[in-house]
Structures are given as C-alpha cells and as structure tokens.
Amino acid sequence: MNYSGGTNVSSQNWGPAMPPPPPPPQMMSSEMSSANYSSGPSGPALPPPHPGVALGFNKSTFSYEELAAATNGFSQANMIGQGGFGYVHKGVLPNGKEIAVKSLKSGSGQGDREFQAEVEIISRVHHRHLVSLVGYCVAGGQRMLVYEFIPNNTLEHHLHGKGRPVMDFSTRMKIALGSAKGLAYLHEDCHPRIIHRDIKTANILIDNSFEAKVADFGLAKLNDTNVTHVSTRVMGTFGYLAPEYAASGKLTEKSDVFSFGVMLLELVTGRRPIDASEEEDSLVDWARPLLPRALDEGKFDGLVDPKLEGNYDQQEMLRLIACAAASIRHSAKRRPKMSQIVRALEGDVSLEDLNEGTKRPSQPYSGSSSEYDTVCYNNDMQQFRRIVMDSTEYVSSSDYGTTNEYK
Numbered sequence: 001m002n003y004s005g006g007t008n009v010s011s012q013n014w015g016p017a018m019p020p021p022p023p024p025p026q027m028m029s030s031e032m033s034s035a036n037y038s039s040g041p042s043g044p045a046l047p048p049p050h051p052g053v054a055l056g057f058n059k060s061t062f063s064y065e066e067l068a069a070a071t072n073g074f075s076q077a078n079m080i081g082q083g084g085f086g087y088v089h090k091g092v093l094p095n096g097k098e099i100a101v102k103s104l105k106s107g108s109g110q111g112d113r114e115f116q117a118e119v120e121i122i123s124r125v126h127h128r129h130l131v132s133l134v135g136y137c138v139a140g141g142q143r144m145l146v147y148e149f150i151p152n153n154t155l156e157h158h159l160h161g162k163g164r165p166v167m168d169f170s171t172r173m174k175i176a177l178g179s180a181k182g183l184a185y186l187h188e189d190c191h192p193r194i195i196h197r198d199i200k201t202a203n204i205l206i207d208n209s210f211e212a213k214v215a216d217f218g219l220a221k222l223n224d225t226n227v228t229h230v231s232t233r234v235m236g237t238f239g240y241l242a243p244e245y246a247a248s249g250k251l252t253e254k255s256d257v258f259s260f261g262v263m264l265l266e267l268v269t270g271r272r273p274i275d276a277s278e279e280e281d282s283l284v285d286w287a288r289p290l291l292p293r294a295l296d297e298g299k300f301d302g303l304v305d306p307k308l309e310g311n312y313d314q315q316e317m318l319r320l321i322a323c324a325a326a327s328i329r330h331s332a333k334r335r336p337k338m339s340q341i342v343r344a345l346e347g348d349v350s351l352e353d354l355n356e357g358t359k360r361p362s363q364p365y366s367g368s369s370s371e372y373d374t375v376c377y378n379n380d381m382q383q384f385r386r387i388v389m390d391s392t393e394y395v396s397s398s399d400y401g402t403t404n405e406y407k
Contacts, residue, residue, distance in 0.1 A: 064139035067101050098149035112138055122218040129182030131215040152208050156201035169312035171210050172267040177345045178212035179204050184338035186217050187253045194218050197251045199259035200240045239273030244332050254332035261327025268320055270305030284328055291325040322351045
C-alpha cells in the first residue's frame with residue numbers, strides 16, 4: 001500500500017493509467033448484519049470495538065455516493081496511486097477526516113458475503129504500526145476499501161526517492177523496529193493470523209513523526225481468485241520474494257520474514273532490492289558475501305550505506321545487520337520469527353541467540369553456509385525468473401503510489 005510515491009511508474013509493477021470507476025448500476029452499500037457479531041447472554045462475547053472508532057470514524061460501510069463526494073468524483077487530481085490491485089484516491093469526509101479509497105479491480109473469485117466477512121476481520125486489526133482499514137463499499141460489481149490516510153509518503157520514497165535528503169540512521173532504526181512490531185502482531189497476535197505476502201519499502205507508510213505503518217496486509221487474500229497455481233498467478237514483488245516460493249508457490253510467515261530481511265538490507269545499504277542496471281544482480285546476491293565479514297569482524301565498510309558517512313551507532317548497526325542476515329537465510333525453518341527480530345532490534349536478546357544455528361554442519365560440498373545459501377538462492381531465483389516470464393498475471397499488492405507526488 002503505497003499511496004504517495006514518486007512520479008515515475010515502473011513498467012515492472014505498474015500498468016497504464018486507469019480511468020476513475022464508473023457509477024455502479026445500482027447505488028448501494030452492503031452492511032453485515034449485527035447478528036453476526038453479537039448474541040444473547042449465553043453466546044460469544046462481543047468483538048473488540050472497530051478501530052475506526054479510535055480514529056474518529058463512526059461507520060464501517062460507505063455508499064458509492066459518499067465516497068464519490070469525498071474524492072471529488074474520483075477525479076484524476078485526487079488519484080494518489082495505482083497498481084496490480086486497483087487505484088487509490090485521496091478523500092475527505094464531511095467531518096473533515098482524510099481517507100484513502102482503494103477501488104479494487106474486478107475479477108475476484110469471492111462472493112459479496114465472503115468478501116464482507118474478510119473485510120470485517122481485517123478491519124478489526126488495530127496496531128499503532130499498522131495502517132487501519134476503516135471501512136468498505138460494495139456497490140453493484142464494485143468493491144472499495146477505505147483506509148486511514150497516512151500523510152508522509154512511503155519508506156521507498158524517503159530512502160530511494162531522487163533529491164531526497166539522506167535518511168539518518170536513528171530514523172532507519174526507528175522504522176525497522178516499528179515495521180517489525182507491526183508484522184510481528186500480524187503473524188503472532190492476530191486471530192486468525194495474517195500473512196502479508198508483499199512486504200517491501202513501498203508498503204511501509206510513514207507518518208509525520210516518521211513512525212512506520214505496515215500497509216496492505218490481508219489485501220492479497222481479499223482479492224484472491226480461485227486460480228492459485230504459481231505459473232498463472234505470481235504474488236509479491238520480485239527482489240523481495242523468498243526462494244522457497246519458486247519451488248512451492250506458497251507464501252508463509254517465514255516468506256514475510258525473508259522479504260522483511262531484504263527491506264532491512266535496504267536500510268543498511270541504501271540500495272534497491274534489484275539493480276536496474278544489472279538485471280541479474282539482486283541486493284541479496286550482492287550482500288551475502290559481505291555479511292559474514294560485518295558480523296564476525298565488525299567491519300562494515302563496503303556494506304553500509306556510504307551516504308551515512310559513518311554516522312551511526314555501531315552496536316545498533318550490528319543488530320540491524322544480524323537481523324537482516326538471519327532473515328534472508330535460504331532455509332525458511334532457520335529464519336527467526338518476527339517477535340525474535342523485534343527483541344533483537346531492541347537489544348533484548350544477544351545476537352548469538354538470534355544467529356543460533358547459522359554454523360551449518362559439514363555439507364557434501366565445500367564452502368561456508370553463506371556460500372551454500374547463495375548457491376541455493378541463485379538456483380531458486382533462476383527458476384523463479386522463468387516462472388515470472390511465463391506468468392500470465394504478475395500481481396503486486398502495492399497499489400498506493402508512484403503515480404503522483406503527494407504535496
């Protein structure tokens with residue numbers, strides 16, 4: 001969810017500009033019956049209050065007319081992003097609350113009732129480091145999601161945007177820890193647990209205090225179709241995808257951890273996950289041989305973003321590098337849980353605990369564990385590249401941005 005990125009649109013992730021949504025055949029909004037969420041004295045307890053209440057929103061369903069009025073008729077001037085799942089407009093409700101309205105592309109395999117049930121689950125997820133989904137609209141054949149509006153763009157914009165000031169190290173650590181806490185909440189504290197499926201800098205929104213908010217969690221599932229074979233529908237964003245996805249076509253919590261590790265490498269190095277000038281060279285490929293030297297000898301030159309000019313706390317940088325290295329392990333089982341990453345970033349566990357098991361036993365090949373990971377990762381990524389080239393539909397759940405600069 002990147003709804004305020006730069007002005008250039010990548011041909012890899014973004015399609016041609018889309019027109020505003022046409023009025024539906026019937027203006028309507030669908031509400032879930034309150035009977036689904038309450039019962040008599042012997043029934044289940046009431047669910048937690050909707051997070052929209054805390055944000056000042058007094059409803060969870062909107063009519064098409066309300067959202068059209070809020071976005072000035074879904075005008076081009078109000079469009080702040082577009083991508084694989086749809087397009088996004090900024091809006092203002094009559095009470096002055098700012099919102100981001102995502103109009104999903106048609107073609108989902110879900111029925112209206114199933115869609116509404118999934119929205120209700122996700123809209124009840126509330127954490128200070130997650131972007132809140134405050135409502136939705138089902139109008140004719142259209143489905144729209146209403147999010148709280150986050151004003152200060154994305155991590156991708158601040159870290160990689162042209163002409164942007166260098167992000168200082170304390171801010172990078174703050175964003176790493178905040179986004180880790182948000183993702184840990186999705187993985188371990190939500191019921192049911194939520195796998196994000198597209199963790200990347202473009203899906204980390206930044207507020208005016210430079211606090212991180214993870215966006216678009218649950219969106220992949222909301223817009224999922226009945227076609228799940230990996231060769232026909234590729235989820236996620238190349239450069240962030242875990243190697244096991246090439247073989248299994250399945251994304252798990254540990255796949256999210258791998259993607260998060262790539263994002264941590266971006267914060268450490270200042271590099272993008274894929275070097276546009278060298279299509280075969282990913283950030284993971286480039287960083288792997290440098291990580292052991294940094295972790296074993298404390299020598300960060302050649303790995304750390306030179307734009308920082310050495311202005312960082314060495315122990316904190318070591319924790320950040322250790323978390324990145326552990327997260328991008330080839331074996332999903334050997335990657336830490338997000339809660340472990342949170343504790344490591346906070347300094348509550350030793351790096352030895354975080355990296356326990358990285359010294360692999362002797363293998364039927366020569367070389368270190370990092371070399372083993374690199375060989376396996378490269379082989380899997382070559383397989384995945386072929387899948388992408390043959391894919392009939394490449395899907396990224398980042399839809400909020402790179403069309404307009406938010407001012």
